[in-house]
Amino acid sequence: MNKLPLKTRVQILTMLCEGSSMRSISRVADVSINTVSKLLVDAGKFCADLHDREVRNVKAKRVQCDEIWSFTAAKQKNVAAMKNAVDGAGDTWTWTALDSDSKLIISWLVGGRDGEYALAFMDDVKERLANRVQLTTDGHKAYLNAVEEAFGADIDYAMLVKMYGEPEGKAVPQERRYSPAVCTGAKKTRIEGSPDLAHVSTSHVERQNLTMRMQMRRFTRLTNAFSKKFENHVHMVALYTVWYNFIRIHKTLKTSPAMAAGVSQTLWSMDDLCEKMDAVAPKPGKRGPYKKQTASVTNL
Numbered sequence: 001m002n003k004l005p006l007k008t009r010v011q012i013l014t015m016l017c018e019g020s021s022m023r024s025i026s027r028v029a030d031v032s033i034n035t036v037s038k039l040l041v042d043a044g045k046f047c048a049d050l051h052d053r054e055v056r057n058v059k060a061k062r063v064q065c066d067e068i069w070s071f072t073a074a075k076q077k078n079v080a081a082m083k084n085a086v087d088g089a090g091d092t093w094t095w096t097a098l099d100s101d102s103k104l105i106i107s108w109l110v111g112g113r114d115g116e117y118a119l120a121f122m123d124d125v126k127e128r129l130a131n132r133v134q135l136t137t138d139g140h141k142a143y144l145n146a147v148e149e150a151f152g153a154d155i156d157y158a159m160l161v162k163m164y165g166e167p168e169g170k171a172v173p174q175e176r177r178y179s180p181a182v183c184t185g186a187k188k189t190r191i192e193g194s195p196d197l198a199h200v201s202t203s204h205v206e207r208q209n210l211t212m213r214m215q216m217r218r219f220t221r222l223t224n225a226f227s228k229k230f231e232n233h234v235h236m237v238a239l240y241t242v243w244y245n246f247i248r249i250h251k252t253l254k255t256s257p258a259m260a261a262g263v264s265q266t267l268w269s270m271d272d273l274c275e276k277m278d279a280v281a282p283k284p285g286k287r288g289p290y291k292k293q294t295a296s297v298t299n300l
Contacts, residue, residue: 004035010270012039016236017243021217021225037232044235046277047242055106055245055263057130062100064205065125065137067093067113068212070219072227088230094212094237095121098205102261103250105208105241110234118142122150134195136160136202144191156193158200162186208244216240242273 004012008029015025022040026033073089074082082089095109095117106128109121118140132154137143139161147157164181188200213219216236218227227233245258246268258264 004031004039006271006274009039009274012036013043013239013243013274014270016040017215017240017248019215019217019220040232040235040239042281043273043277044232044238046280047273048234048238050276051108051238051241051245054258055104056128058099058104058106058128058261058263059130060099060101060104060106060133060261062134062136062199063097063106063125063129064100064202065095065097065121065135065143066202066205066209067095067140068209068219069093070226070233072230072233086229088233092227092230092233093117096205096208096212097121097125098208099257099261100199100201100204102257103204103208103253104257104261104263105245108237108241110230110237113140113142115142115145118146119149122146126150132156134158134193134199136195136200138162138202147192151192153192156195157191158195158197159189159191160186160200160202161189211244212240215244243270247273 008031012025012029012031012035015028016022016036020028022033022036025031025036029036070092071090072092073079073086076090079090091113092110093113095107095111096105097107098104099106107121107125109117109124111117122143134156135147135151136158137147137160139159143159147155151157162183163185165184188197190197213221217223217225218233218236227236246256246264247270249255249267250257250260253260256264256267259267
């Protein structure tokens with residue numbers, strides 16, 4: 001198998017993390033879409049292992065958690081009417097835990113939004129932290145049992161419940177199809193420990209969710225760029241997380257979140273990521289002898 005030049009692989013992975021669709025990448029990089037897809041799978045597997053290995057013993061003070069919605073193959077209401085069933089079709093939720101100070105993505109999980117996924121997510125967050133933290137989540141009820149099971153009493157936990165409605169004294173327009181509801185207030189509730197209510201917030205992780213939606217084409221609303229395979233959705237989130245943590249310079253921090261959190265001592269580039277992938281990739285074996293096929297002719 002021919003191997004893509006390093007420059008081409010860097011270009012493809014960079015464009016994937018900059019919001020380009022797979023077909024547009026195949027046109028710009030002059031490669032087939034299957035090549036783009038295969039490189040995404042290889043990079044996604046590598047990045048998932050890299051994040052699991054490198055993002056450990058994180059010394060954080062405040063952690064914020066949230067979930068971002070997308071879908072695979074079809075929206076949940078249309079799954080039953082699909083002509084060809086696809087594994088993992090329907091609503092796809094991406095859970096993220098963010099260090100509020102360094103902006104490091106501590107943990108992520110792709111799947112459903114029920115209590116089972118919440119517990120798996122919180123267990124992973126717990127394993128990656130080096131100390132007791134203040135945790136803030138939204139009002140999703142699945143967090144209550146998950147945080148209790150994962151952390152017990154070793155957490156300062158509060159929920160931030162935002163209330164939405166129509167602003168007082170303003171006329172409500174007739175057409176609001178694509179307009180979000182207006183946040184009219186927020187309620188802070190202590191759940192466990194002694195959280196500082198002044199720092200009970202989900203603003204940082206919600207802003208990271210906006211970055212996630214802008215940087216990955218498959219998260220863009222009202223397009224046909226949504227994920228067609230659940231596995232590819234997971235691979236893209238894994239690639240994005242490493243790019244966001246280790247490669248992208250945060251404008252406020254002037255460095256990468258991984259360096260700000262002490263997880264990495266250097267700023268990575270996409271070239272570094274590709275070279276690390278090459279270092280662990282299996283070496284191609286020797287090609288076997290060529291066997292000429294003989295065509296059989298049948299006389300009619």
